[in-house]
Amino acid sequence: MTREGFTGERLALRASLALRSYGIVAALVILVAIIAIIHPSFLAFGNLMNIVSQWAPVAIMGIGMTYVVITGGFDLSIGAVYTLCAVIAAAVGRTEAPIIAFALAIAVGLLAGVINGLVVTVLRVNAFIATLGTQLIITGMTLVLTGNVAFIVTFDQFRVLGSGRAFGVPYSGMLMLALMIIGGLVLAYTPYGQAIYAVGGNREASRLAGIPTSTTVWSSYALAGFCAGIAGTVSASQLSSAQANLNPSIVFDVLTVVIVGGTLLTGGSGAIWRTAVGVGILAALQNGFNLLNVSPYYQDIIKGVIVIAAIARVDWRRLIGPRLNREVRSELPEPSPTTHSEITPSLSKETS
Numbered sequence: 001m002t003r004e005g006f007t008g009e010r011l012a013l014r015a016s017l018a019l020r021s022y023g024i025v026a027a028l029v030i031l032v033a034i035i036a037i038i039h040p041s042f043l044a045f046g047n048l049m050n051i052v053s054q055w056a057p058v059a060i061m062g063i064g065m066t067y068v069v070i071t072g073g074f075d076l077s078i079g080a081v082y083t084l085c086a087v088i089a090a091a092v093g094r095t096e097a098p099i100i101a102f103a104l105a106i107a108v109g110l111l112a113g114v115i116n117g118l119v120v121t122v123l124r125v126n127a128f129i130a131t132l133g134t135q136l137i138i139t140g141m142t143l144v145l146t147g148n149v150a151f152i153v154t155f156d157q158f159r160v161l162g163s164g165r166a167f168g169v170p171y172s173g174m175l176m177l178a179l180m181i182i183g184g185l186v187l188a189y190t191p192y193g194q195a196i197y198a199v200g201g202n203r204e205a206s207r208l209a210g211i212p213t214s215t216t217v218w219s220s221y222a223l224a225g226f227c228a229g230i231a232g233t234v235s236a237s238q239l240s241s242a243q244a245n246l247n248p249s250i251v252f253d254v255l256t257v258v259i260v261g262g263t264l265l266t267g268g269s270g271a272i273w274r275t276a277v278g279v280g281i282l283a284a285l286q287n288g289f290n291l292l293n294v295s296p297y298y299q300d301i302i303k304g305v306i307v308i309a310a311i312a313r314v315d316w317r318r319l320i321g322p323r324l325n326r327e328v329r330s331e332l333p334e335p336s337p338t339t340h341s342e343i344t345p346s347l348s349k350e351t352s
Contacts, residue, residue, distance in 0.1 A: 072267025113225015117218025162237030
């Protein structure tokens with residue numbers, strides 16, 4: 001193969017890698033453009049801020065879920081923890097200052113996450129079974145403690161976190177953005193974040209390399225519980241109330257945004273920015289459907305199709321990527337004193 005031919009293959013490889021890495025962003029842009037063309041009011045500032053406020057709890061929980069999934073884990077209890085924390089915030093907020101109610105609710109969420117992590121790491125129960133069990137326990141506890149009666153808060157200060165705005169931007173959206181930035185930076189640029197990826201990629205190799213795998217895993221569940229606690233307080237503040245059946249399906253929304261964003265359920269790969277894009281796609285779809293008066297039943301059908309398509313896309317990316325790399329490498333010219341130092345290093349940087 002000539003140098004020109006190899007350059008063409010290299011450009012094709014770069015384009016393929018870019019598509020596999022950032023195609024989800026292009027999908028979001030195209031989706032927003034289509035909805036805006038069909039219904040121009042979609043891009044109205046007020047509508048966009050309402051979307052941000054509505055989806056802030058899901059996005060916040062998506063942060064913790066992303067960490068858990070990257071470690072190779074799974075947390076089905078996050079929705080139950082979210083509801084319990086919302087109920088605690090509303091119950092305590094009827095008589096105590098909002099900061100006390102919110103702090104207690106978040107602490108309960110953190111405790112629930114720690115328990116999940118210990119069940120998975122110490123008792124060595126499969127993550128799916130462990131969190132399914134704790135989900136049932138927490139849901140039952142919430143029903144027993146509340147009798148499925150709504151706790152209503154009448155203090156205006158309690159509503160500030162969930163319903164307050166500055167220059168039209170909801171405080172809940174600001175909190176969501178801040179947490180996503182922090183979570184993304186920690187995951188991408190700290191030793192703890194690298195340990196999360198390493199444990200998810202190969203737990204035994206990580207253990208042999210000296211990484212505290214059990215601590216890394218249970219701390220990811222603790223983070224998920226912490227995020228669920230924050231999300232629960234935000235929802236309680238938005239509604240000024242909470243009860244045991246607050247939002248039973250929210251766990252599926254959280255899992256959907258993580259999966260659609262491209263985080264691998266097998267662990268070892270993912271990012272907070274991907275989860276943010278997943279939130280954008282699901283939020284844009286739902287709001288667009290609502291503007292077009294599409295039945296919620298059809299919306300659930302489409303969500304299910306999107307989840308299956310997202311998993312299929314991720315699996316295709318995992319299979320095709322290495323194959324494409326091998327095909328391009330097989331076309332490389334034989335190393336020579338003049339080409340080895342110029343061509344091979346540059347290719348390795350681009351495919352790493």
